[in-house]
Amino acid sequence: MKFILNGTPVEIDFIKEKLLFPHMTVMDYLREHAHLTGTKEGCGIGDCGACTVCLAERDVFGNTVISSVNGCLIMLGMLDNKHLITIEGVAKNGKLHLVQQSLVEKRGSQCGFCSPGMVMSAYAHYLNKKPFTRSSIESSLSGNLCRCTGYESIFQALIDVEKYERIEENPELPENSREELFVEKNGSVYIKPLDLQSLLKYKRWYPQYTLVSGASDLSVKYKTEHPASVSLIDISDIEELKGVTINKDSLTIGANASIESAKEALSVYYPQLSEYLSTFASLQIRNKASMAGSVAGASPVGDIMPLLLALRAGIVLTSDKSSRSIESRNFNTAYRRHIMADDEIIEKFILPLPSERHxxxxxxxxxxxxxxxxxxxxxxxxxxxxxxxxxxxxxxxxxxxxxxxxxxxxxxxxxxxxxxxxxxxxxxxxxxxxxxxxxxxxxxxxxxxxxxxxxxxxxxxxx
CATH class of the missing domain: 3.30.390.50 (CO dehydrogenase flavoprotein, C-terminal domain)
Structure with a gap:
Protein backbone atom coordinates (compact mmCIF):
# COMPACT_ATOMS: atom_id res chain seq x y z
CA MET A 1 0.00 0.00 0.00
CA LYS A 2 1.32 3.45 -0.95
CA PHE A 3 0.33 6.88 0.29
CA ILE A 4 1.89 10.23 1.21
CA LEU A 5 2.25 11.37 4.81
CA ASN A 6 2.97 15.08 5.30
CA GLY A 7 4.70 15.25 1.92
CA THR A 8 6.75 12.07 2.38
CA PRO A 9 5.92 8.91 0.36
CA VAL A 10 5.12 5.87 2.50
CA GLU A 11 4.91 2.25 1.42
CA ILE A 12 3.57 -0.48 3.72
CA ASP A 13 3.88 -4.22 3.23
CA PHE A 14 1.38 -5.61 5.74
CA ILE A 15 2.89 -9.08 5.59
CA LYS A 16 6.38 -7.87 6.50
CA GLU A 17 5.22 -5.26 9.02
CA LYS A 18 4.17 -7.58 11.85
CA LEU A 19 2.51 -4.88 13.97
CA LEU A 20 0.59 -3.12 11.21
CA PHE A 21 -2.90 -4.13 10.07
CA PRO A 22 -5.05 -2.47 7.39
CA HIS A 23 -8.04 -2.37 9.75
CA MET A 24 -6.19 -0.50 12.52
CA THR A 25 -7.20 3.13 12.88
CA VAL A 26 -5.12 5.90 11.37
CA MET A 27 -4.79 7.44 14.82
CA ASP A 28 -3.21 4.28 16.24
CA TYR A 29 -0.86 4.09 13.27
CA LEU A 30 0.21 7.72 13.67
CA ARG A 31 0.77 7.64 17.41
CA GLU A 32 2.18 4.15 17.92
CA HIS A 33 4.07 3.49 14.70
CA ALA A 34 4.75 6.74 12.83
CA HIS A 35 5.53 8.45 16.18
CA LEU A 36 3.48 11.51 15.22
CA THR A 37 1.81 12.20 18.54
CA GLY A 38 0.32 15.59 17.72
CA THR A 39 -2.87 13.76 16.73
CA LYS A 40 -4.62 13.30 20.09
CA GLU A 41 -6.97 10.62 21.34
CA GLY A 42 -9.80 12.15 23.31
CA CYS A 43 -12.81 9.86 23.03
CA GLY A 44 -11.64 7.38 20.40
CA ILE A 45 -15.15 7.11 18.91
CA GLY A 46 -15.46 10.22 16.72
CA ASP A 47 -17.17 12.47 19.25
CA CYS A 48 -14.51 15.03 20.21
CA GLY A 49 -12.43 15.84 17.11
CA ALA A 50 -9.06 15.87 18.89
CA CYS A 51 -7.79 13.30 16.37
CA THR A 52 -8.82 15.29 13.27
CA VAL A 53 -6.51 14.98 10.27
CA CYS A 54 -6.78 16.12 6.63
CA LEU A 55 -7.10 13.71 3.73
CA ALA A 56 -6.44 14.65 0.10
CA GLU A 57 -7.70 12.25 -2.55
CA ARG A 58 -9.09 12.09 -6.09
CA ASP A 59 -12.81 12.26 -6.75
CA VAL A 60 -14.56 10.33 -9.53
CA PHE A 61 -13.53 13.05 -12.02
CA GLY A 62 -9.86 12.98 -11.03
CA ASN A 63 -10.00 16.28 -9.13
CA THR A 64 -8.25 16.67 -5.78
CA VAL A 65 -10.66 16.72 -2.85
CA ILE A 66 -9.52 17.71 0.65
CA SER A 67 -11.53 16.83 3.73
CA SER A 68 -11.22 16.78 7.49
CA VAL A 69 -11.71 13.29 8.93
CA ASN A 70 -11.51 11.54 12.29
CA GLY A 71 -8.23 9.67 12.68
CA CYS A 72 -9.84 7.44 15.31
CA LEU A 73 -12.42 6.15 12.80
CA ILE A 74 -10.88 5.74 9.36
CA MET A 75 -8.73 2.68 8.82
CA LEU A 76 -5.12 2.55 7.70
CA GLY A 77 -6.00 0.60 4.55
CA MET A 78 -8.20 3.49 3.44
CA LEU A 79 -5.13 5.73 2.95
CA ASP A 80 -4.03 3.89 -0.19
CA ASN A 81 -3.25 6.34 -3.01
CA LYS A 82 -4.05 9.37 -0.84
CA HIS A 83 -2.18 12.14 1.01
CA LEU A 84 -2.59 12.29 4.79
CA ILE A 85 -1.76 15.58 6.51
CA THR A 86 -1.40 15.74 10.29
CA ILE A 87 -0.76 18.67 12.62
CA GLU A 88 2.98 18.08 12.14
CA GLY A 89 2.63 18.84 8.43
CA VAL A 90 0.83 22.20 8.65
CA ALA A 91 3.70 24.55 9.52
CA LYS A 92 6.31 24.97 6.77
CA ASN A 93 10.03 25.65 7.22
CA GLY A 94 9.60 26.37 10.91
CA LYS A 95 6.94 29.01 10.29
CA LEU A 96 3.42 28.63 11.64
CA HIS A 97 0.58 28.49 9.17
CA LEU A 98 -1.75 31.50 9.10
CA VAL A 99 -4.44 29.48 10.89
CA GLN A 100 -2.02 28.51 13.66
CA GLN A 101 -0.57 32.00 14.01
CA SER A 102 -4.00 33.56 14.33
CA LEU A 103 -4.96 31.11 17.09
CA VAL A 104 -1.76 32.00 18.95
CA GLU A 105 -2.33 35.74 18.68
CA LYS A 106 -5.98 35.55 19.76
CA ARG A 107 -5.25 33.05 22.55
CA GLY A 108 -7.46 30.42 20.98
CA SER A 109 -5.97 27.67 23.13
CA GLN A 110 -5.79 26.96 26.85
CA CYS A 111 -4.97 23.40 27.89
CA GLY A 112 -4.17 22.70 24.23
CA PHE A 113 -5.44 19.13 24.01
CA CYS A 114 -8.12 19.98 21.45
CA SER A 115 -5.93 22.45 19.55
CA PRO A 116 -4.39 20.05 16.98
CA GLY A 117 -7.87 18.92 15.94
CA MET A 118 -9.13 22.50 15.81
CA VAL A 119 -6.19 23.49 13.62
CA MET A 120 -6.74 20.57 11.24
CA SER A 121 -10.45 21.34 10.79
CA ALA A 122 -9.61 24.99 10.15
CA TYR A 123 -6.75 23.98 7.84
CA ALA A 124 -9.11 21.86 5.70
CA HIS A 125 -11.47 24.85 5.68
CA TYR A 126 -8.57 27.00 4.45
CA LEU A 127 -7.44 24.54 1.76
CA ASN A 128 -11.00 24.30 0.44
CA LYS A 129 -11.05 28.10 0.02
CA LYS A 130 -14.10 28.53 2.23
CA PRO A 131 -14.76 31.99 3.70
CA PHE A 132 -13.81 32.48 7.34
CA THR A 133 -17.20 33.76 8.44
CA ARG A 134 -18.76 32.93 11.78
CA SER A 135 -21.35 30.53 10.34
CA SER A 136 -18.93 28.72 8.03
CA ILE A 137 -16.37 28.30 10.82
CA GLU A 138 -19.01 26.91 13.17
CA SER A 139 -19.98 24.40 10.50
CA SER A 140 -16.41 23.23 9.88
CA LEU A 141 -15.67 22.97 13.62
CA SER A 142 -18.97 21.29 14.53
CA GLY A 143 -17.13 18.06 15.34
CA ASN A 144 -14.45 19.66 17.54
CA LEU A 145 -15.06 19.99 21.27
CA CYS A 146 -13.20 22.35 23.62
CA ARG A 147 -13.60 22.23 27.40
CA CYS A 148 -11.65 25.41 28.14
CA THR A 149 -12.15 28.37 25.84
CA GLY A 150 -15.90 28.54 25.38
CA TYR A 151 -15.03 28.67 21.64
CA GLU A 152 -15.29 32.46 21.33
CA SER A 153 -11.53 33.09 21.18
CA ILE A 154 -11.24 30.30 18.59
CA PHE A 155 -13.97 31.80 16.42
CA GLN A 156 -12.48 35.29 16.65
CA ALA A 157 -9.03 33.99 15.76
CA LEU A 158 -10.30 32.21 12.67
CA ILE A 159 -12.49 35.12 11.58
CA ASP A 160 -9.26 37.16 11.53
CA VAL A 161 -7.79 34.78 8.93
CA GLU A 162 -10.12 36.36 6.36
CA LYS A 163 -8.16 39.62 6.63
CA TYR A 164 -5.01 38.13 5.12
CA GLU A 165 -4.11 37.09 1.61
CA ARG A 166 -4.21 33.34 1.19
CA ILE A 167 -1.29 31.34 -0.10
CA GLU A 168 -2.19 28.66 -2.64
CA GLU A 169 -1.57 25.17 -1.30
CA ASN A 170 -2.12 22.01 -3.35
CA PRO A 171 -1.26 18.77 -1.55
CA GLU A 172 0.52 16.35 -3.86
CA LEU A 173 -1.12 13.01 -4.59
CA PRO A 174 0.61 9.72 -5.45
CA GLU A 175 0.54 8.55 -9.04
CA ASN A 176 -2.85 7.04 -9.76
CA SER A 177 -1.67 3.43 -9.68
CA ARG A 178 -4.09 1.69 -7.35
CA GLU A 179 -3.69 -1.98 -6.61
CA GLU A 180 -6.14 -4.39 -5.06
CA LEU A 181 -5.43 -5.22 -1.43
CA PHE A 182 -5.93 -8.71 -0.05
CA VAL A 183 -4.37 -9.09 3.38
CA GLU A 184 -4.82 -12.26 5.42
CA LYS A 185 -3.00 -12.01 8.71
CA ASN A 186 -3.36 -13.30 12.29
CA GLY A 187 -6.84 -14.62 11.58
CA SER A 188 -8.11 -11.36 10.05
CA VAL A 189 -8.89 -10.69 6.40
CA TYR A 190 -9.00 -7.28 4.72
CA ILE A 191 -9.98 -7.08 1.05
CA LYS A 192 -10.03 -3.84 -0.92
CA PRO A 193 -11.39 -4.39 -4.46
CA LEU A 194 -10.87 -1.77 -7.15
CA ASP A 195 -14.19 -1.90 -8.98
CA LEU A 196 -17.81 -2.97 -8.67
CA GLN A 197 -17.35 -6.20 -10.59
CA SER A 198 -14.59 -7.35 -8.23
CA LEU A 199 -16.65 -6.35 -5.20
CA LEU A 200 -19.64 -8.41 -6.33
CA LYS A 201 -17.37 -11.39 -6.93
CA TYR A 202 -15.93 -11.17 -3.42
CA LYS A 203 -19.40 -10.66 -1.95
CA ARG A 204 -20.52 -13.93 -3.56
CA TRP A 205 -17.43 -15.77 -2.36
CA TYR A 206 -17.46 -14.30 1.16
CA PRO A 207 -21.08 -13.32 1.94
CA GLN A 208 -20.38 -13.29 5.69
CA TYR A 209 -17.67 -10.61 5.42
CA THR A 210 -18.58 -7.10 6.56
CA LEU A 211 -18.60 -4.27 4.02
CA VAL A 212 -16.93 -1.08 5.24
CA SER A 213 -16.83 2.36 3.65
CA GLY A 214 -16.40 5.21 6.14
CA ALA A 215 -15.98 3.00 9.24
CA SER A 216 -17.82 5.57 11.37
CA ASP A 217 -19.90 2.79 12.97
CA LEU A 218 -17.53 -0.15 12.65
CA SER A 219 -14.50 1.48 14.29
CA VAL A 220 -16.65 2.44 17.27
CA LYS A 221 -17.83 -1.16 17.54
CA TYR A 222 -14.27 -2.49 17.41
CA LYS A 223 -13.19 0.09 20.00
CA THR A 224 -15.70 -1.25 22.52
CA GLU A 225 -15.81 -4.96 21.62
CA HIS A 226 -12.10 -5.62 20.82
CA PRO A 227 -12.69 -8.53 18.41
CA ALA A 228 -9.85 -11.05 18.14
CA SER A 229 -10.16 -11.02 14.34
CA VAL A 230 -12.15 -9.25 11.63
CA SER A 231 -13.17 -10.06 8.05
CA LEU A 232 -13.73 -6.92 5.98
CA ILE A 233 -14.31 -5.85 2.40
CA ASP A 234 -13.33 -2.18 2.07
CA ILE A 235 -15.47 -0.52 -0.62
CA SER A 236 -14.33 3.04 0.07
CA ASP A 237 -12.53 3.52 -3.26
CA ILE A 238 -14.99 1.92 -5.69
CA GLU A 239 -15.76 4.80 -8.05
CA GLU A 240 -18.89 3.23 -9.58
CA LEU A 241 -20.58 3.58 -6.18
CA LYS A 242 -19.62 7.21 -5.55
CA GLY A 243 -21.28 9.12 -8.35
CA VAL A 244 -24.18 11.57 -8.16
CA THR A 245 -26.10 11.98 -11.42
CA ILE A 246 -29.11 14.06 -12.41
CA ASN A 247 -31.75 12.73 -14.77
CA LYS A 248 -34.88 14.38 -16.13
CA ASP A 249 -37.01 13.75 -13.05
CA SER A 250 -34.71 12.04 -10.55
CA LEU A 251 -31.42 12.26 -8.71
CA THR A 252 -29.27 9.13 -8.48
CA ILE A 253 -26.85 8.93 -5.55
CA GLY A 254 -24.26 6.16 -5.42
CA ALA A 255 -24.31 3.94 -2.36
CA ASN A 256 -20.78 4.97 -1.45
CA ALA A 257 -21.36 8.70 -1.83
CA SER A 258 -20.52 10.48 1.40
CA ILE A 259 -23.29 12.08 3.43
CA GLU A 260 -21.65 15.46 2.80
CA SER A 261 -21.58 15.05 -0.99
CA ALA A 262 -25.18 13.80 -0.92
CA LYS A 263 -26.13 16.83 1.17
CA GLU A 264 -24.57 19.21 -1.35
CA ALA A 265 -26.38 17.54 -4.26
CA LEU A 266 -29.76 17.28 -2.54
CA SER A 267 -29.64 20.85 -1.22
CA VAL A 268 -29.70 22.19 -4.78
CA TYR A 269 -33.22 20.80 -5.23
CA TYR A 270 -34.33 20.60 -1.60
CA PRO A 271 -32.72 23.64 0.11
CA GLN A 272 -34.23 22.72 3.48
CA LEU A 273 -32.12 19.56 3.54
CA SER A 274 -28.91 21.55 4.00
CA GLU A 275 -29.87 22.31 7.59
CA TYR A 276 -31.39 18.88 8.23
CA LEU A 277 -28.41 16.88 6.96
CA SER A 278 -25.98 19.22 8.73
CA THR A 279 -27.26 17.72 11.99
CA PHE A 280 -25.95 14.32 10.86
CA ALA A 281 -22.97 13.79 13.20
CA SER A 282 -20.14 16.22 12.33
CA LEU A 283 -18.44 17.40 9.15
CA GLN A 284 -15.55 14.99 9.78
CA ILE A 285 -17.96 12.04 9.91
CA ARG A 286 -20.15 13.27 7.04
CA ASN A 287 -17.02 13.52 4.88
CA LYS A 288 -16.55 9.74 5.12
CA ALA A 289 -19.82 8.15 6.29
CA SER A 290 -21.69 6.77 3.29
CA MET A 291 -25.35 6.80 2.34
CA ALA A 292 -25.45 3.00 2.14
CA GLY A 293 -23.69 2.61 5.48
CA SER A 294 -26.36 4.66 7.22
CA VAL A 295 -29.19 2.73 5.57
CA ALA A 296 -27.74 -0.80 5.69
CA GLY A 297 -27.11 -0.48 9.42
CA ALA A 298 -30.92 -0.54 9.73
CA SER A 299 -30.89 1.58 12.87
CA PRO A 300 -34.34 2.68 14.06
CA VAL A 301 -32.89 6.15 14.78
CA GLY A 302 -30.88 6.59 11.57
CA ASP A 303 -31.18 10.04 9.98
CA ILE A 304 -31.19 9.03 6.30
CA MET A 305 -33.97 6.44 6.07
CA PRO A 306 -36.84 8.73 7.27
CA LEU A 307 -35.91 11.11 4.45
CA LEU A 308 -35.86 8.28 1.89
CA LEU A 309 -39.24 7.09 3.16
CA ALA A 310 -40.78 10.55 2.84
CA LEU A 311 -39.47 10.94 -0.70
CA ARG A 312 -40.44 7.36 -1.59
CA ALA A 313 -36.90 6.85 -2.85
CA GLY A 314 -35.92 3.72 -4.72
CA ILE A 315 -33.03 1.51 -3.63
CA VAL A 316 -31.16 -0.57 -6.20
CA LEU A 317 -29.80 -3.85 -4.84
CA THR A 318 -27.16 -5.66 -6.90
CA SER A 319 -25.37 -9.00 -6.93
CA ASP A 320 -23.06 -10.49 -9.54
CA LYS A 321 -26.11 -12.27 -10.97
CA SER A 322 -28.79 -9.58 -11.13
CA SER A 323 -30.10 -6.21 -9.95
CA ARG A 324 -33.46 -5.27 -8.52
CA SER A 325 -35.08 -2.01 -7.48
CA ILE A 326 -37.21 -1.80 -4.35
CA GLU A 327 -39.04 1.04 -2.67
CA SER A 328 -37.35 2.29 0.48
CA ARG A 329 -40.47 1.33 2.46
CA ASN A 330 -39.75 -2.33 1.79
CA PHE A 331 -36.09 -2.29 2.84
CA ASN A 332 -36.30 -2.78 6.63
CA THR A 333 -37.92 -6.03 7.77
CA ALA A 334 -37.32 -5.97 11.55
CA TYR A 335 -35.06 -4.39 14.16
CA ARG A 336 -31.60 -4.13 12.57
CA ARG A 337 -32.77 -6.38 9.71
CA HIS A 338 -33.18 -5.68 6.01
CA ILE A 339 -34.34 -7.36 2.83
CA MET A 340 -30.93 -7.78 1.17
CA ALA A 341 -29.74 -11.27 0.26
CA ASP A 342 -26.31 -12.35 1.49
CA ASP A 343 -24.68 -11.75 -1.89
CA GLU A 344 -26.35 -8.37 -2.53
CA ILE A 345 -25.12 -4.84 -1.95
CA ILE A 346 -26.81 -1.46 -2.17
CA GLU A 347 -25.68 0.02 -5.47
CA LYS A 348 -27.54 3.34 -5.55
CA PHE A 349 -30.49 5.41 -4.40
CA ILE A 350 -32.97 7.04 -6.78
CA LEU A 351 -34.75 10.12 -5.42
CA PRO A 352 -37.44 12.11 -7.24
CA LEU A 353 -36.85 15.75 -8.11
CA PRO A 354 -39.50 18.10 -6.68
CA SER A 355 -42.33 19.58 -8.70
CA GLU A 356 -43.41 23.21 -8.36
CA ARG A 357 -46.18 22.23 -5.94
CA HIS A 358 -44.03 19.93 -3.86
Missing amino acids: KLFCSKQSKRKDMDISSMTFCISLSIDNGIIKDVSTGFGGMAAVPCASGKIEEFLTGRPFTEDTFIKAKPLVRQEFSTISDIRGSAEYRLLVAENLLIKCFNDLK
Missing part, protein backbone atom coordinates in the same frame (compact mmCIF):
# COMPACT_ATOMS: atom_id res chain seq x y z
CA LYS A 359 -43.16 20.69 -0.23
CA LEU A 360 -40.80 18.88 2.12
CA PHE A 361 -40.40 19.17 5.88
CA CYS A 362 -37.71 17.37 7.91
CA SER A 363 -36.86 17.69 11.59
CA LYS A 364 -34.45 15.80 13.82
CA GLN A 365 -34.87 16.03 17.58
CA SER A 366 -31.84 15.34 19.77
CA LYS A 367 -30.30 16.53 23.01
CA ARG A 368 -27.57 18.42 21.15
CA LYS A 369 -27.63 20.13 17.77
CA ASP A 370 -24.34 18.61 16.60
CA MET A 371 -22.82 15.20 17.17
CA ASP A 372 -25.84 13.47 18.67
CA ILE A 373 -28.06 10.51 17.90
CA SER A 374 -31.66 11.48 17.29
CA SER A 375 -34.40 10.93 19.85
CA MET A 376 -36.89 10.96 17.00
CA THR A 377 -37.05 12.17 13.42
CA PHE A 378 -39.98 13.25 11.27
CA CYS A 379 -39.99 13.87 7.52
CA ILE A 380 -43.04 14.53 5.36
CA SER A 381 -43.41 15.14 1.64
CA LEU A 382 -46.60 16.51 0.09
CA SER A 383 -47.94 18.67 -2.70
CA ILE A 384 -50.64 21.33 -2.58
CA ASP A 385 -53.08 21.77 -5.46
CA ASN A 386 -55.55 24.65 -5.12
CA GLY A 387 -55.27 24.48 -1.35
CA ILE A 388 -55.80 20.70 -1.18
CA ILE A 389 -53.15 18.31 0.16
CA LYS A 390 -52.03 15.55 -2.21
CA ASP A 391 -49.26 12.96 -2.59
CA VAL A 392 -48.55 12.67 1.14
CA SER A 393 -45.62 10.51 2.21
CA THR A 394 -44.06 10.33 5.68
CA GLY A 395 -40.97 8.96 7.37
CA PHE A 396 -40.46 8.53 11.12
CA GLY A 397 -37.33 7.52 13.00
CA GLY A 398 -37.13 6.52 16.66
CA MET A 399 -40.83 5.69 16.86
CA ALA A 400 -40.68 1.95 16.20
CA ALA A 401 -38.24 -0.94 15.80
CA VAL A 402 -37.50 0.28 12.27
CA PRO A 403 -37.81 3.63 10.49
CA CYS A 404 -41.31 3.64 9.08
CA ALA A 405 -44.10 5.63 7.46
CA SER A 406 -47.46 6.44 9.01
CA GLY A 407 -50.21 5.14 6.76
CA LYS A 408 -52.87 6.62 9.03
CA ILE A 409 -51.47 10.16 8.82
CA GLU A 410 -50.92 9.89 5.07
CA GLU A 411 -54.48 8.71 4.46
CA PHE A 412 -55.98 11.35 6.75
CA LEU A 413 -54.14 14.32 5.22
CA THR A 414 -54.71 13.33 1.60
CA GLY A 415 -57.54 15.30 0.02
CA ARG A 416 -58.01 17.65 2.96
CA PRO A 417 -57.44 21.44 2.93
CA PHE A 418 -53.97 22.69 3.77
CA THR A 419 -54.95 24.41 7.02
CA GLU A 420 -53.74 24.36 10.59
CA ASP A 421 -57.00 22.72 11.64
CA THR A 422 -56.26 19.75 9.38
CA PHE A 423 -52.89 19.16 11.02
CA ILE A 424 -54.33 19.63 14.52
CA LYS A 425 -56.90 16.94 13.77
CA ALA A 426 -54.12 14.63 12.55
CA LYS A 427 -52.30 14.72 15.91
CA PRO A 428 -54.26 11.89 17.62
CA LEU A 429 -53.23 9.55 14.81
CA VAL A 430 -49.64 9.58 16.11
CA ARG A 431 -50.70 7.64 19.22
CA GLN A 432 -52.88 5.32 17.17
CA GLU A 433 -50.02 4.50 14.79
CA PHE A 434 -47.05 4.10 17.11
CA SER A 435 -46.24 2.17 20.29
CA THR A 436 -42.92 3.69 21.25
CA ILE A 437 -40.47 2.74 23.97
CA SER A 438 -38.50 4.68 26.56
CA ASP A 439 -34.71 4.63 26.44
CA ILE A 440 -31.71 6.82 27.21
CA ARG A 441 -32.57 9.20 24.34
CA GLY A 442 -36.12 9.93 25.46
CA SER A 443 -39.26 8.54 27.04
CA ALA A 444 -42.11 7.08 25.02
CA GLU A 445 -44.35 9.98 26.04
CA TYR A 446 -41.71 12.51 24.98
CA ARG A 447 -41.44 10.95 21.53
CA LEU A 448 -45.20 10.87 21.03
CA LEU A 449 -45.62 14.46 22.20
CA VAL A 450 -42.80 15.72 19.97
CA ALA A 451 -44.22 13.88 16.96
CA GLU A 452 -47.62 15.50 17.55
CA ASN A 453 -46.07 18.95 17.87
CA LEU A 454 -43.96 18.47 14.75
CA LEU A 455 -47.14 18.08 12.72
CA ILE A 456 -48.08 21.64 13.73
CA LYS A 457 -44.54 22.90 13.14
CA CYS A 458 -44.67 21.28 9.72
CA PHE A 459 -47.75 23.30 8.78
CA ASN A 460 -46.29 26.56 10.13
CA ASP A 461 -43.02 26.05 8.26
CA LEU A 462 -44.66 25.10 4.96
CA LYS A 463 -47.57 27.53 4.86
